[in-house]
Ligand SMILES: [Fe+2]
């Protein structure tokens with residue numbers, strides 16, 4: 001079976017992620033490179049394990065997490081589809097077709113808010129990806145420049161991020177600390193409402209509730 005470690009060693013995948021990181025930093029986007037995809041892969045695998053998915057599914061979640069943003073170097077628009085097709089091209093002879101299809105579908109769905117969540121792999125990837133909001137994702141250092149873009153502003157304001165799943169309470173929780181001197185909590189919602197709705201849908205697919213706590217206020 002193909003493992004996350006195999007995928008992390010693949011020169012094509014590494015090149016696609018590196019190119020994507022460079023392409024998006026050119027536009028002053030938040031980090032979509034190795035820090036982000038390694039964190040998403042780790043979070044996806046931990047979540048998959050915690051909610052009782054099989055060993056194979058845990059590995060598929062981790063692989064999807066590592067590869068989900070690698071289509072960005074072709075184009076930010078539709079990067080989820082580019083990523084899924086690139087994944088097929090690289091691994092078509094190295095994975096069972098069923099597993100390949102599941103990872104492709106999860107990659108393609110991670111940024112498509114209109115699509116239904118159709119597998120636990122997709123659900124886990126959405127939760128692991130959309131919960132990655134943190135100060136260290138902001139690449140640009142100039143504070144004035146950070147202020148001019150809402151994504152950078154909101155990520156910069158997040159000083160602490162905890163993500164956990166409680167299988168007994170059937171609850172997946174994202175707990176954030178936001179520096180409200182930097183952005184008001186409302187701004188977080190301005191750009192993250194859609195993502196949080198998607199997290200709720202993904203959690204629901206897994207038969208869980210999604211909770212959001214900001215500065216100790218329970219918002220969801
Ligand atoms: Fe993405």
Ligand SMILES: [Fe+2]
Pocket residue numbers: 032036068069129
């Ligand atoms: Fe991502």
